[in-house]
Amino acid sequence: MTKSRIEARFAALKAQDRAAFVAYVMAGDPDRATSLEILKGLPAAGADLIELGFPFSDPMAEGPPIQKAAQRALKDGMTLKGVLDLAAEFRQGDDATPLIMMGYLNPLVTWGFEAFAQAAAQAGIDGLIIVDCPPEEADPLADALDAADISLIRLATPTTDDKRLPVVLRRTSGFVYYVSVTGVTGAKEADAEAVRPAVARIRAASGLPVAVGFGIRTPERAGAIAQVADAAVVGSALVDEVAEALAMNEDVTGRVLSKVRALAEAVRRARTSLPA
Amino acid sequence: MNAPTPPATPNDFAAYPDAQGRFGQFGGRYVAETLMPLVLDLEAAYLATREDAAFQAELSGLLTHYVGRPSPLYFAERLTEHFGGAKIYFKREDLNHTGAHKINNCIGQILLARKMGKTRIIAETGAGQHGVATATVCARFGLPCVVYMGAVDVERQKPNVFRMNLLGAEVTPVTSGASTLKDAMNEALRDWVTNVEDTYYLIGSAAGPHPYPMMVRDFQAIMGREIRDQILEAEGRLPDAVVACVGGGSNAIGTFHPFLNDESVRIIGVEAAGDGMGTDRHAAAINGGRPGVLHGNKTYLLQDAEGQITEAHSISAGLDYPGIGPEHSWLHDVGRAQYLTATDIEALDAFKLCAELEGIIPALESSHAIARLPDIAREVGKGGVVVMNLSGRGDKDVATVADHLGRTI
Numbered sequence: 054m055t056k057s058r059i060e061a062r063f064a065a066l067k068a069q070d071r072a073a074f075v076a077y078v079m080a081g082d083p084d085r086a087t088s089l090e091i092l093k094g095l096p097a098a099g100a101d102l103i104e105l106g107f108p109f110s111d112p113m114a115e116g117p118p119i120q121k122a123a124q125r126a127l128k129d130g131m132t133l134k135g136v137l138d139l140a141a142e143f144r145q146g147d148d149a150t151p152l153i154m155m156g157y158l159n160p161l162v163t164w165g166f167e168a169f170a171q172a173a174a175q176a177g178i179d180g181l182i183i184v185d186c187p188p189e190e191a192d193p194l195a196d197a198l199d200a201a202d203i204s205l206i207r208l209a210t211p212t213t214d215d216k217r218l219p220v221v222l223r224r225t226s227g228f229v230y231y232v233s234v235t236g237v238t239g240a241k242e243a244d245a246e247a248v249r250p251a252v253a254r255i256r257a258a259s260g261l262p263v264a265v266g267f268g269i270r271t272p273e274r275a276g277a278i279a280q281v282a283d284a285a286v287v288g289s290a291l292v293d294e295v296a297e298a299l300a301m302n303e304d305v306t307g308r309v310l311s312k313v314r315a316l317a318e319a320v321r322r323a324r325t326s327l328p329a
Numbered sequence: 330m331n332a333p334t335p336p337a338t339p340n341d342f343a344a345y346p347d348a349q350g351r352f353g354q355f356g357g358r359y360v361a362e363t364l365m366p367l368v369l370d371l372e373a374a375y376l377a378t379r380e381d382a383a384f385q386a387e388l389s390g391l392l393t394h395y396v397g398r399p400s401p402l403y404f405a406e407r408l409t410e411h412f413g414g415a416k417i418y419f420k421r422e423d424l425n426h427t428g429a430h431k432i433n434n435c436i437g438q439i440l441l442a443r444k445m446g447k448t449r450i451i452a453e454t455g456a457g458q459h460g461v462a463t464a465t466v467c468a469r470f471g472l473p474c475v476v477y478m479g480a481v482d483v484e485r486q487k488p489n490v491f492r493m494n495l496l497g498a499e500v501t502p503v504t505s506g507a508s509t510l511k512d513a514m515n516e517a518l519r520d521w522v523t524n525v526e527d528t529y530y531l532i533g534s535a536a537g538p539h540p541y542p543m544m545v546r547d548f549q550a551i552m553g554r555e556i557r558d559q560i561l562e563a564e565g566r567l568p569d570a571v572v573a574c575v576g577g578g579s580n581a582i583g584t585f586h587p588f589l590n591d592e593s594v595r596i597i598g599v600e601a602a603g604d605g606m607g608t609d610r611h612a613a614a615i616n617g618g619r620p621g622v623l624h625g626n627k628t629y630l631l632q633d634a635e636g637q638i639t640e641a642h643s644i645s646a647g648l649d650y651p652g653i654g655p656e657h658s659w660l661h662d663v664g665r666a667q668y669l670t671a672t673d674i675e676a677l678d679a680f681k682l683c684a685e686l687e688g689i690i691p692a693l694e695s696s697h698a699i700a701r702l703p704d705i706a707r708e709v710g711k712g713g714v715v716v717m718n719l720s721g722r723g724d725k726d727v728a729t730v731a732d733h734l735g736r737t738i
Contacts, residue, residue: 108637109636109637110506110637110638110639111506111511111512111515111623111624111638112515113361113515113518113519113522113624114361114363114518114519114522116519117505120505120506127637132635133635133636157622158359158622159621159622159623159630159632159636159637159638160635160636160637161636162620162621162622162627162636163621163632163634163635163636164636184361185359185360185361185622185625186359187358187359187360187361187362187365189349189357189358189365190357190358190359207362208361208362209362210361210362210363211363211525212362212363212364212365212366212367212525213362213366214366217365217366221362232362232363235363235522235523235524235525236519236522236523237519237522237523240523241523
C-alpha cells in the first residue's frame with residue numbers, strides 16, 4: 054500500500070502542526086553515486102518528502118537550473134530504469150519517506166504506462182508528477198498508476214480558475230501541487246500572501262494537503278510559505294548547489310544537504326513562530 | 330467554386346481532429362497546467378472566427394492585397410519534359426510576400442491575436458522564415474514581437490536575423506539544448522507560461538497543442554483550395570498526385586487537406602533524409618522515428634531508446650525538426666498519405682535542376698519535394714497530372730548552397 058506513505062507522512066506532520074519540507078533533486082545529477090548519496094542523506098537533513106526528478110531532453114517548464122541538472126544526469130547516462138534502481142536502493146534504508154517522481158511524459162510513453170507503473174511500485178515510488186500531462190490527457194496514465202497504487206499528483210496554478218479546478222482535481226490523490234507563480238521553475242519568487250487564498254481554495258475543494266512550489270529559493274521564503282501551505286517544495290535552489298559545488302570543486306553532497314538543513318529548519322520553525 | 334463540405338462519415342478524412350484535438354491517437358494537448366486555460370481559450374476564440382464574417386472578410390482582404398493571393402499554379406514545362414512522365418505543376422507560394430507560404434498562417438493568427446486582445450507576440454523559428462513572416466505581420470499591426478531562435482541558427486541565418494530586426498522584432502538567441510529549432514520552441518513555451526496575460530504564441534507549424542495543428546492547417550488550406558480551382562481550370566480534372574516537403578508539415582497539410590476525400594488523388598509528403606536514412610543524421614520523423622509526446626502533441630518523433638528526443642539534421646533549416654505535425658502521423662498510419670524521403674544531396678541536385686530548367690530558385694525545403702518528382706512523374710505516367718507545392722523561394726539558401734558546392738560568394 055504505497056499510497057499510505059504520503060498519507061501517513063502528512064497525518065504525522067499535521068499532528069505536529071507543521072508543514073512538510075519537500076526537497077527536489079534530479080536523479081543522476083551530477084552522477085549516479087553522488088545522487089544516491091544525496092538521496093540517502095535527505096531525510097536526516099530534514100526532507101519530509103522527496104521529489105525525485107527524472108531527466109528529459111526537452112523540459113519545457115523548467116528554468117535553467119533544472120534544465121542543466123537534467124543535462125548533467127543524461128550526460129552521465131541516467132535512464133528511467135536507473136532512476137527506479139536509485140529509488141529501490143533508497144528504500145532499503147528508508148521505508149517511510151514518500152518518494153514522488155517528477156518529470157515529463159515521453160520517457161513513460163517509451164516504457165509503456167502499465168509496465169512502468171508496476172516497476173515503479175516495486176521500486177517504492179509513491180507518487181508521480183508529470184508536468185506535460187494535464188487532466189485531459191491523463192486517463193491512460195492514471196489507470197496504470199491506480200492499478201499499481203501510485204498517486205498521480207495534480208498541478209494547480211494561478212491560471213486555474215473555479216471553473217477549471219474540479220477538472221484538475223478529478224482522480225487526484227496524495228496531495229495537490231500548487232504552482233505558485235506563472236512561469237518556469239526557479240525564476241520568480243512566490244508571494245506567501247498571494248498564495249494563501251489559493252491554497253485555502255484548493256484545500257477546501259480537494260480535501261487534500263496542498264504543497265507549494267516553483268518560487269521558493271531561500272529559508273525565509275520557505276518559512277513564509279510553510280505558514281500558509283501544507284508543504285513547501287524547493288528544487289532549483291538545491292540543484293544550483295550541485296552546479297556551484299561542481300564549479301568550485303567542492304563536496305556536492307555536503308553542499309546540497311547543508312542547504313536542505315537550512316530550508317527544513319525554516320519550515321519547522323514557521324508554525325511555532327505564529328501566534329495561535 | 331469550392332465543393333460543398335462533405336458529410337461527416339467514418340470515412341471522412343477531412344473531419345479531424347475530434348473534440349479533444351486528436352487525429353486518431355495523435356495530437357492532443359500535452360502542455361503544462363498553467364497553459365491549459367490558455368489553449369482552451371485559444372480554441373474557443375479560433376472556432377468563433379470561423380463564423381465571424383467580418384473576421385473572414387478582413388483575412389481575405391489581407392491575403393489578396395498584402396500577401397498577393399491567389400498564388401499562380403504554374404505548368405513546369407521543361408521539368409515535365411526532362412522527367413518524361415506526368416505533367417508537373419508548381420503552386421507558386423514562393424511568390425507570396427516574404428517569399429514563402431508561412432505568411433498565410435501568420436496573417437490569420439495575428440488577426441486572431443488582435444481579436445483576443447493580446448498585446449505581445451512571440452514565435453519560434455528555425456531558418457528564420459516563420460520568424461520573418463511573424464515579424465512582418467507584427468510590424469503591419471504595430472505589435473511588439475519576440476522571436477526565439479537557436480543560437481546555432483542565428484549564426485547560420487544572419488540575413489534573416491537582420492530582416493527580423495529591420496521589421497522591429499527582437500530576436501532572442503536560445504542556448505539551451507542543442508541551440509536549434511526544438512530548443513527555440515521550448516524557450517517560446519517557457520516565455521508563454523511566464524507571460525500568460527498579454528502574450529500570444531504564434532506557432533508556425535501545424536504542430537504543438539490543439540488547436541494549433543488544426544488552426545494552422547485551416548489557415549494554410551487556402552493553398553489546397555486554390556490548387557483545386559486552378560487545376561480544374563487548367564486541366565479540367567483533379568490531379569493524380571499532390572506533393573509537398575514535410576518538416577513540421579504546414580505547407581504539406583495545407584496542400585493536402587482539401588484533397589483528403591478525393592480517393593483518386595495520391596498524397597505524397599517528402600521528409601528530409603539528411604545524410605541518408607542509413608545514418609542517424611536525418612530529420613525524417615515518420616520514416617525514422619516512432620510515436621511519442623513533445624511540444625504539446627503526440628506524434629512521430631526522432632528519439633532514442635529511452636524516449637529522449639534526438640537532434641534532427643538537414644541541409645534545410647526549415648525541415649530540421651525532430652517531430653512532425655500530428656495529422657501527418659495519422660495520415661501515414663491510416664495509409665491515406667505516403668511519406669517519402671530525399672537526402673541533402675538529392676535536394677541540392679533538385680535545387681540546381683529547377684534553377685537551370687525553370688528559372689526558379691526554390692527553397693531548399695521545397696527542393697526535397699522536387700527531388701522525388703522524377704519517380705512520381707514516372708509512376709503517374711504520361712497523360713497524368715502532378716501538383717507540387719513550391720513552398721518558398723531559395724534566395725535565403727544561396728549561401729548554404731554555395732558552401733556545399735565549394736564556392737565562395
